[in-house]
Amino acid sequence: MNLISSIINSLLAGGIYALIALAFTLGVNICSLINFVNGELFVICIYIINLCVNLRIPFIFSVIITMIICAISNMALEFYFYRPILKRNKFHSLIVSIGLAFLIQNVFVFIFGDDPQNLSDAVIGTLMFGSIEIEYSLFICFIVTLALMFAVYLLLKCTKLGKMIRAVSENSDSTALMGINNDKIILIVFGICSILLTAAASLFYMSISVTDPYVGTMIGLRSLAAAIIGGLGIISGSIPESVIGAIAGGFIVGLIETLTRTYISTQMSDIAIFLILAVYLTVNCKKYK
DSSP: OOHHHHHHHHHHHTHHHHHHHHHHHHHHHHHSOOOTHHHHHHHHHHHHHHHHHHTTOOHHHHHHHHHHHHHHHHHHHIIIIIHHHHTTOHHHHHHHHHHHHHHHHHHHHHHHOSSOEEOSOOOOOEEEETTEEEEHHHHHHHHHHHHHHHHHHHHHHHSHHHHHHHHHHHOHHHHHHTTOOHHHHHHHHHHHHHHHHHHHHHHHHHHOSEEOTTHHHHHHHHHHHHHHHTTTTTOOSOHHHHHHHHHHHHHHHHHHHHHHHHHTOGGGHHHHHHHHHHHHHHHTGGGOO
16 A cells, blocks of 8 residues: 555544544533543444344344444433533533543443454455555445534534534523523533434444454543644634534544554554643643633
8 A cells, every 4th residue: 555545544544533523613612511431432333233233134224223222321421411511510520521431431341241342344455546445344444424514514604503512612692591401402512422323333333343442542542632632622603613613623633643553653652642642732832721
């Protein structure tokens, strides 16, 4: 595979990070919460999809079932854990988020074990555009990511629900006085995040042949790095602009990871991502409040 093919495939590989980064971005914008549970829900979605497929349920229905389970779980976490704390102390909600992530991970390992899990539906094959070779699974990942980004952008920019989400994000006190149910809007956003996490899990399922219960931790942290590199916390404007930033950050992280693994070392990929993140935060530290 030549250099151009490597660069294109590395950009396409960032689709999974982009979708999870978008989930982080929506959470931060709507209620100032970095939801570390996203990484663990991502893993659970992978396992549920694999279980459904092994039960001979068609893949598309497996994804729909997983999406419903993920949405119910994520919205329940918001209702029972985050909502009471967010109204009192947002810093404490960050601590709860980290604690819940480790709790879910350890309960999951206790129930299902920590052995690697074989995935049965990896998409194999390549597309050729002249001398450029593109992995088929990564091409699908790229198309799905762009489609979801476009859908979320239009939802936030052009619909009544999107206008309410943007209003709650900008000033929740004013929206409450206007009669908007802030708690309901936040709950809906958590449901949207669940759709993004399920989509990311389904793309991972199609691209990778094996996984384990701990994969969500690093993917979650890389996706958070992607959200920050994409401008989380410093983009001027409304939520729709941060959607584009999150997706761009995901593709950038995919590029960094793949090129580092290909031309330097597999063990250096995370170091490269978080080193660039540290430099980015240092350069832009004055822009963060």
